[in-house]
Each structure stands twice: as structure tokens, then as C-alpha cells.
Amino acid sequence: MDKRINVTRPSLPPYGEYAELIKGIWENGWLTNFGPLENRLAEELKEYLDAANVTMFTNGHQALAAAVRIVAGGRAKELGIAPAEAEIVTTPFTFISTTYSITEAGFRPVFADVDPVTYTMDPAAAERLISDRTVAILPVHVYGTVCDVDAFEELSRRYDLPVIYDAAHCFGVRRSGRGIASCGAASMFSFHATKAFNTIEGGAVATDDAALAEALHAYCGFGQAGGADAGIAGTNAKMTEFAAAMGICNLRHIDEVLEKRRALHETYTRILTRGGYDPATGRTFETGLKLLPEQEGVSRNFAYFPVIFKDEPTALDVMRELSERNIHVRRYFYPLTSQAAAVRQYDPAETPVAASISSRVLALPFYADLSPDDAAEIAEIVLEKCRP
Ligand SMILES: Cc1ncc(COP(=O)(O)O)c(C=O)c1O
Known part of the structure; x- marks a missing residue:
């Protein structure tokens, strides 16, 4: 071909729409730190993703890493397992972010094989790897194909383990009429430029658990979002208003x-x-x-x-x-x-x-x-x- 064809190319909204929306940023001087556009996008995504709570992040990786630290870290503490000893059962057939979200938090990834039809983690293989050091299960809805969520729910109940889904590829997917965001303890969505929906860089954690959503919110603002010290050692992973504006425009289309x-x-x-x-x-x-x-x-x-x-x-x-x-x-x-x-x-x-x-x-x-x-x-x- 005369022209180069890349594997992907971002979807952009009409330039005028984006320009119109970011005008307000010059008026209110609000660039980041949980601004009105970020809040508005979070509300719109709650509706679109069918999620009870949506916490926005600067990218999907930070969102997933936060969910792992808080959810798996909480379980490790309850079980009295030191992070270096704690294991998370996950899949090796994914983007490296999934695995690094585990290692960055100081936990050990333990790799289960995948199903030959869906390429998602095989629940039976995952079960064989559950031990008294396991603190969470981290499957991936690879390419937008949904994992065997019923089987993982059953494992979660039987072994009293939280399931954190990497739903980076699964924006807007519904199963039996419900948004995929309602599965497990938490689901991470990526809004990277190459995804079907993008905020340039961006991501979110969806969860039914309001207390977890609050902890995630605090975590991405140095553990002190809202002004008070939430008692959690956090990071800086806040979404900017420019990213949120891109998301609002892209969601319209x-x-x-x-x-x-x-x-x-x-x-x-x-x-x-x-x-x-x-x-x-x-x-x-x-x-x-x-x-x-x-x-x-x-x-x-x-x-x-x-x-x-x-x-x-x-x-x-x-x-x-x-x-x-x-x-x-x-x-x-x-x-x-x-x-x-x-x-x-x-x-x-x-x-x-x-x-x-x-x-x-x-x-x-x-x-x-x-x-x-x-x-x-x-x-x-x-x-x-x-x-x-
Ligand atoms: C499966 C998977 N997990 C995690 C991520 C990380 O998301 P982000 O690029 O928004 O940090 C990606 C991104 O491409 C991904 O494909």
C-alpha cells in the first residue's frame, strides 16, 4: 500500500467540540485535582458502564495497581501474610501492566493457564494454584472476551478471595444485560489512546463497594484526597481536566x-x-x-x-x-x-x-x-x- 497502515489509531472527536469544552478550563482555572469535568465524566461513565461507583485515574495501569494494593493488600493483612509471601493467581496471556500491577505492590504473581477458546484464565487451572498464601485472583477479559465470571465468583466464595478483573479491553461490554463492571470486587477499565474509548491517557476502577471507591479516590490523591488524611499511603494518579474533556467528547460519539x-x-x-x-x-x-x-x-x-x-x-x-x-x-x-x-x-x-x-x-x-x-x-x- 502507498500509505502506512498501523495496527491502531486513536479515535478523536471533532476538534471544535473539544475546543469548546476546554474553553471552560481557561475560565475556571481548574486543570486537575478532581475538577468539574472529571466529576462529570465519572458520572457519565457510571451510567454507561452500569457501575455503582467509578474512580478515575491518570491511566489504567495506575487504576489496576491501586485496586491490587488496596484489595489484595487488605486481604493479605487480614490473613497475616507479609506482602513478599502473598500470591495473586493471574494469567500470563495479557499486557505486561497486569503482571506489574502485582509485582509493583510487592506480591508474587502465580500464573494459571488459559482456556483455548476464549484465551481468558481457566478457572480450574486457577483453582489448582490457590494456596494458603493466595490473597486475590486477577483474571483478564482479554480482547473484550468475558472470563468465566460465574466460575470465578464460585472460587471467590469457596476460598473467600477477592477477584479483581483487568477489564482494560472490556469498555461497555454487557453480560446478560448487565455491565461487566459489576463483576468481582473491582474492575479496571483503560482509556488509553489506543482503546475503543479514550481519554488520551486514563483509566478507572468500577466497584459496587462504596468504601473501596472512597479508598481508591483517596489513594490517587496522595492518600489525602478531600483534604483529610485517609490513613492510606497513596500516590499521585489523578486524571487531568484535559483528559476528562476528551473522554466527555469521545463518549458522545x-x-x-x-x-x-x-x-x-x-x-x-x-x-x-x-x-x-x-x-x-x-x-x-x-x-x-x-x-x-x-x-x-x-x-x-x-x-x-x-x-x-x-x-x-x-x-x-x-x-x-x-x-x-x-x-x-x-x-x-x-x-x-x-x-x-x-x-x-x-x-x-x-x-x-x-x-x-x-x-x-x-x-x-x-x-x-x-x-x-x-x-x-x-x-x-x-x-x-x-x-x-
Ligand atoms: C490488558 C491490559 N491491562 C492493563 C493495561 C494498562 O492500561 P493503560 O495503558 O491505560 O495504563 C492495558 C493497556 O493497554 C491492557 O491492555
Whole structure:
């Protein structure tokens, strides 16, 4: 292609709308520290995400790290387990932020394998890793595909452990008519520039627990938000008014953005499944490619378009072919986070399904302004490389 196609590109609102909204910042002189735009966006997101409480953060990573520190840290204290001894059962098939949210707080990540259809943490594998040092469970709704939340709820009840969801990819997803934000002790959403909904940088924790929301709010303002010392050692992770303004504008256009993403998803799926396909598993018949499954009772947000190839050499070959045509895909997620230098002590063979998927996955270019013709051309190139 003459032009470069990247794997992602942010959605921006009309410039005039953003300019109009930030005018008020020059009038009130309020740039950060829980300003009116941040409060307004939090209220709008409560409604959109179907969440009882939403606490805004400067980015998703800080939001997740805060939830881990407070929720898992609280459980460790109750159990009398020193942080260095405390374990959190999690998945290695995710973005590195998930794992670092655990290690930064001084806890040990313990990696469970994933389900071969949804790529989300396998509850049975997670259960096998629960020990008397476990203080929390941290699954990820990978690519917007919802984890087996019923099974995790059952584990939570049986072992009296909090479940913190990394819902970074799951903006707006609903399950059985309810927002995904209501699952577990807390759910983190990322509003990074590359996500379906963005605040430039930004994130939030949604929770049904009002006391936890208050603690999170205090935490992101040095533990002293509201003027009083909340008795919690905090950090600075406040959302700015410029970020909140971007969120307010983007939320007005979210339906158009999701519709464009849905149409692209359909274009990719139509071409890549030409030889037939089973939507329940995402498996295609002619090419052996695997796409994301459709989940009964779950609304999709079309966050990403990952494709699993039959083997790693094929994935790398497709990546090379696309790159030569100025089309840039991403091995998202590769390698497993259990292989990251800062946590390297795990053998990928301990999580064979995750290791296999990670070696074979490519995320195709996917963003609202990608033209359907370009998506069709990309899909044809991929298909051509994978035909038997
Ligand atoms: C699964 C996952 N968790 C956490 C994060 C961190 O979010 P942020 O980039 O907003 O800090 C991301 C971001 O890309 C993510 O994909």
C-alpha cells in the first residue's frame, strides 16, 4: 500500500467540540485535582458502564495497581501474610501492566493457564494454584472476551478471595444485560489512546463497594484526597481536566465508533471465514485460523481483531508479508508476561495453552477510521497466505 497502515489509531472527536469544552478550563482555572469535568465524566461513565461507583485515574495501569494494593493488600493483612509471601493467581496471556500491577505492590504473581477458546484464565487451572498464601485472583477479559465470571465468583466464595478483573479491553461490554463492571470486587477499565474509548491517557476502577471507591479516590490523591488524611499511603494518579474533556467528547460519539468497528469486524470475519466457521469456537474450516468466539448473552465491543495461525512460522510469515506492503500488525500478546525480565522465573511450559496461543497470534490493524476496503485487502492477503 502507498500509505502506512498501523495496527491502531486513536479515535478523536471533532476538534471544535473539544475546543469548546476546554474553553471552560481557561475560565475556571481548574486543570486537575478532581475538577468539574472529571466529576462529570465519572458520572457519565457510571451510567454507561452500569457501575455503582467509578474512580478515575491518570491511566489504567495506575487504576489496576491501586485496586491490587488496596484489595489484595487488605486481604493479605487480614490473613497475616507479609506482602513478599502473598500470591495473586493471574494469567500470563495479557499486557505486561497486569503482571506489574502485582509485582509493583510487592506480591508474587502465580500464573494459571488459559482456556483455548476464549484465551481468558481457566478457572480450574486457577483453582489448582490457590494456596494458603493466595490473597486475590486477577483474571483478564482479554480482547473484550468475558472470563468465566460465574466460575470465578464460585472460587471467590469457596476460598473467600477477592477477584479483581483487568477489564482494560472490556469498555461497555454487557453480560446478560448487565455491565461487566459489576463483576468481582473491582474492575479496571483503560482509556488509553489506543482503546475503543479514550481519554488520551486514563483509566478507572468500577466497584459496587462504596468504601473501596472512597479508598481508591483517596489513594490517587496522595492518600489525602478531600483534604483529610485517609490513613492510606497513596500516590499521585489523578486524571487531568484535559483528559476528562476528551473522554466527555469521545463518549458522545461512542455509538458511531463502535458501529464502525463492528462493520470492520464483519468485513474481516466475512473474508477470513470463507471456507466455513464455527462461531462458538471461532475456528475456521478451510484455513485453520482461529478468530475470537461469539459468547452467548455477551455484547461485543470490537476492541481488537486477533487471529491465531496454525503455527508460529505461518504467523511470522504473514507478519513479514504485510510489513512489506506497509501494513503493520502486532504480536499482541507475545511473549507471555511470565517471561518478562522483571518476573522471569516461570517456564512457559507450565502454561502450555497460553504459550501456544501467544506464539501464533497477530492482532490485525483495527480502528474506527480504517477503511473497509483496506480491511478487505488485508484480510485477502492473510487468507492467501493461509490457504492449504
Ligand atoms: C490488558 C491490559 N491491562 C492493563 C493495561 C494498562 O492500561 P493503560 O495503558 O491505560 O495504563 C492495558 C493497556 O493497554 C491492557 O491492555
